[in-house]
Structure formats: C-alpha cells, structure tokens
Amino acid sequence: MSEYQWGVLGGGQMGYAIIAGAINAGVLEGKNVIVGDPFRTKEKREKWLKLGATCLTKNEEVITQSKYLLLSVKPQMMKEVKDVLANMKSDQTVVSVVAGCSIEKLNETCGHAKVVRVMLNQACLIGHGAAVLCPDKDVPKCDFEMIEEMFKATNGTVDIVLERSMDAFTALSGSGIAFVYQFLEALSDGGVHAGLSRELSKKVAVQTVLGAAKMCEETGKHPGELKDNVTSPSGTTIAGIRALEKAGFRSAAIEAVIAATERCKELS
Numbered sequence: 001m002s003e004y005q006w007g008v009l010g011g012g013q014m015g016y017a018i019i020a021g022a023i024n025a026g027v028l029e030g031k032n033v034i035v036g037d038p039f040r041t042k043e044k045r046e047k048w049l050k051l052g053a054t055c056l057t058k059n060e061e062v063i064t065q066s067k068y069l070l071l072s073v074k075p076q077m078m079k080e081v082k083d084v085l086a087n088m089k090s091d092q093t094v095v096s097v098v099a100g101c102s103i104e105k106l107n108e109t110c111g112h113a114k115v116v117r118v119m120l121n122q123a124c125l126i127g128h129g130a131a132v133l134c135p136d137k138d139v140p141k142c143d144f145e146m147i148e149e150m151f152k153a154t155n156g157t158v159d160i161v162l163e164r165s166m167d168a169f170t171a172l173s174g175s176g177i178a179f180v181y182q183f184l185e186a187l188s189d190g191g192v193h194a195g196l197s198r199e200l201s202k203k204v205a206v207q208t209v210l211g212a213a214k215m216c217e218e219t220g221k222h223p224g225e226l227k228d229n230v231t232s233p234s235g236t237t238i239a240g241i242r243a244l245e246k247a248g249f250r251s252a253a254i255e256a257v258i259a260a261t262e263r264c265k266e267l268s
C-alpha cells in the first residue's frame with residue numbers, strides 16, 4: 001500500500017463534491033487522494049490537481065494503491081470497471097454512491113473488498129449534504145467509523161439506514177436537491193415576472209428557501225404549521241397557495257420523489 005488512502009473511480013460531479021468537501025472540511029488531504037478517470041477534459045483534471053490529488057487514467061493503479069475506494073461512476077459504467085474491481089482485496093473498503101447498485105451486486109463485483117453503500121447530495125461540497133450510510137455486515141468497526149466521520153464532516157445530517165430504503169433516499173436527497181433548485185429557479189422567475197431584476201430576485205429567492213429550511217430545522221415545527229403562521233386571512237399568501245394547489249404543486253413534488261425512487265429501482 002502506498003501513501004494514498006482514498007482512491008476515487010469516476011472523478012465527475014459527485015466524486016469531486018465528496019472529496020473536495022472532505023478536503024475543505026479539513027478531514028482529508030489532497031495528497032492522500034488518487035483519482036481514476038479518463039479525464040476527457042483538461043478542466044476536469046485541473047480541478048483535481050488543484051486539490052492536490054493525483055490523477056490517473058489507469059484504474060488498476062488506483063485500485064492497488066487505495067485503502068478506501070470511492071466508487072462514483074455512473075451505474076451504466078459499472079460494466080466498464082468490473083474487471084479491475086474484481087481484484088480488490090479484503091483489507092480494502094469500497095464506498096459506493098452508485099444509484100441503484102445493491103450491496104449484493106457490489107459484493108459480486110468488488111472481489112474481496114468490504115462494502116459500504118452511501119447516498120447523499122452535492123451540497124456535501126460545502127458541508128450541507130444529507131447522507132445516509134448502509135454498511136455491509138462485515139465492514140470492520142474502525143473502518144466504518146472513519147468513513148462515518150468523513151461523511152459527518154461534509155453533511156448536515158448522517159444516518160445509518162437499512163438497504164431497502166436506499167432507493168427512496170436516492171430520490172429524496174440525491175435527486176431532491178435538484179427539485180429544490182427547480183423550485184428556486186421558478187420562484188426567481190416569478191419575481192422577474194413581477195418586475196424584479198434577475199439578480200435581486202434570485203438572491204431573495206435563495207434566502208427565502210434557506211430561511212424556510214432553517215426555520216424547519218431550528219424550531220422543529222411541522223412545515224404545515226409554519227406555513228399556517230405565514231398565511232393571513234384573505235391575504236397574499238393564501239392567494240399564492242391557492243394558485244400552487246390549483247397547479248398540483250404538492251402532488252407534483254410527491255410524484256417527483258416517487259418517479260425518482262422508481263427509476264432508481266429500474267437502474268438496479
């Protein structure tokens with residue numbers, strides 16, 4: 001084993017968010033990271049080099065030189081990496097964020113390595129992800145604690161969950177952040193329609209969503225109760241809520257989580 005501790009297979013959006021988040025949080029050093037990716041663009045390689053990581057296009061070397069391997073290729077790319085993963089040893093641990101890829105499948109694919117399945121979203125880059133972890137039974141306690149600490153440093157919440165709920169968490173956390181981005185974009189479009197500048201509308205929309213999330217977190221109150229507190233009789237809010245209800249807003253959000261969960265099941 002070399003000086004590298006963390007290998008990454010797939011240095012794209014999620015691999016980068018997890019590792020850069022950990023480096024930003026001070027729980028990992030770039031010099032301890034080795035990334036395997038075809039690096040089809042110069043920008044991608046440079047992003048990793050800036051972190052102090054080592055970039056390789058040969059996955060074999062990444063595998064042999066890592067104690068922990070972050071598996072962050074697309075589900076459809078698993079077949080491309082399965083031959084190198086098959087060589088993994090029992091003193092190595094794979095941390096997989098691959099949507100829909102079960103522990104059973106990971107065990108079949110990753111040689112003798114131990115396996116931890118994780119789901120989270122890209123806000124881990126800035127310490128505000130929402131992570132769920134699902135370790136296989138044979139993961140040594142000290143290895144799991146180390147992995148848990150790393151995810152605690154980069155996520156607002158970290159929970160250990162049963163594997164059967166991973167598809168739902170993929171929808172709620174992994175994809176859910178994109179649904180919130182869509183809501184944010186739509187809110188600021190609404191502001192622009194009402195005559196606000198794009199810049200100020202976006203800024204206020206972001207702060208409004210941030211404030212709502214913090215109110216839910218810090219008061220511990222049900223979002224419905226907080227909504228009722230805002231809604232004056234014959235006021236502006238109820239007029240807006242009526243419009244949202246007419247358009248099926250809450251149902252659309254529920255359907256989005258269901259659709260993403262179903263898609264995750266299909267991917268597996």
Ligand SMILES: NC(=O)C1=CN([C@@H]2O[C@H](COP(=O)(O)OP(=O)(O)OC[C@H]3O[C@@H](n4cnc5c(N)ncnc54)[C@H](O)[C@@H]3O)[C@@H](O)[C@H]2O)C=CC1
Nearest residue numbers: 010011012013014036037072073074075080097098099174
């Ligand atoms: N994007 C997200 O917000 C989230 C993604 N995930 C999961 O993370 C995984 C990665 O997703 P993204 O980062 O979005 O995808 P991405 O496409 O940004 O990253 C995948 C990376 O794998 C690289 N790659 C392709 N073939 C390879 C090979 N043979 N060996 C090594 N690397 C190879 C690509 O060049 C790319 O950089 C997926 O399995 C996804 O389900 C999980 C949670 C959230």
Ligand SMILES: O=C(O)[C@@H]1CCC=N1
Nearest residue numbers: 099170171173174175
């Ligand atoms: O869209 C996807 O498939 C991935 C998994 C969760 C978030 N992004």
